[in-house]
Amino acid sequence: MHQPRRRDRRLARRVPPKRARRQSSQPTAAGADVVLVGYFSAKQKDFEALMTSAAAELAARGARVIAQMVQRRGVSDGGVQKMGLPYSSRTLLSHGKVREVAQVCDQAKADAVVFVASLTERQQRVLTAMLGCPAASLSDILAAD
Template sequence: MHQPRRRDRRLARRVPSEPAQRRAFRFSAVGADVVLVGYFSAKQKDFETLMASAARELAARGTRVVVQIVQRRGVSAGGVRKMGLPYSSRTLLSHGKVREVAQACDQANADAVIFVASLTEHQRRTLTGMLGRPAVSLSDILLPTDSSLKAGFRNTP
């Protein structure tokens, strides 16, 4: 004879509500001092142009880029051998580069870190915790105002 099915007594994993998630990453890009971080493959030869373009876009929105940091993957002989391996899906950057970004943020007293590459929610949360300031994607900042509010960012003129 089978026993009757019992209700699972484990607590359900609690996911924060959308407004709570928005509050965690909200900052005003206008008048903010930010660190701009780029992550590029060695195959991407025009990374300096992309970084300059991103800095211009941010400056047009009233944001001051105080430091620019680039991580290139596959440039050295050791990096080329590791190109087949996945990069850190947790932080997008290497551990040493995350420390370098955190140190640059502290020295420049930056309000936020903006990544040229897109970040997942997990990467955003992890980097925000590690850096002690909001970590956001450039694409989130450059969205029109109504979309940026929907994504959890406030662009105030």
């Protein structure tokens, strides 16, 4: 008689709360102060031009880019072998860079963080929780507007 109750409790814990589902809505760019974050490999030499064009796209949609941050992959000897992979499948960035972005967001009172690279839904949820403001990819914002 006790075993069915345990199974029922375990199943109930696995269901995500409704509040977590609502947080996945995409932020709009109009009137928002955003931090722009880029993730590029060392092979990509024109990353500054990509960041500039992404900032221009956001500005055209009414957003104010208050800070830009870049995570480079493959600059060190150890990173060259794993250049095509993200630092973390949960956050795309390294843990230290996520802390730096969170600090910039807190100091600048940013409304959202926009990543030049595309993010999975899981990465968006994790980054939103870690950064304290909504995280979205540039392609999602451009598609929404």
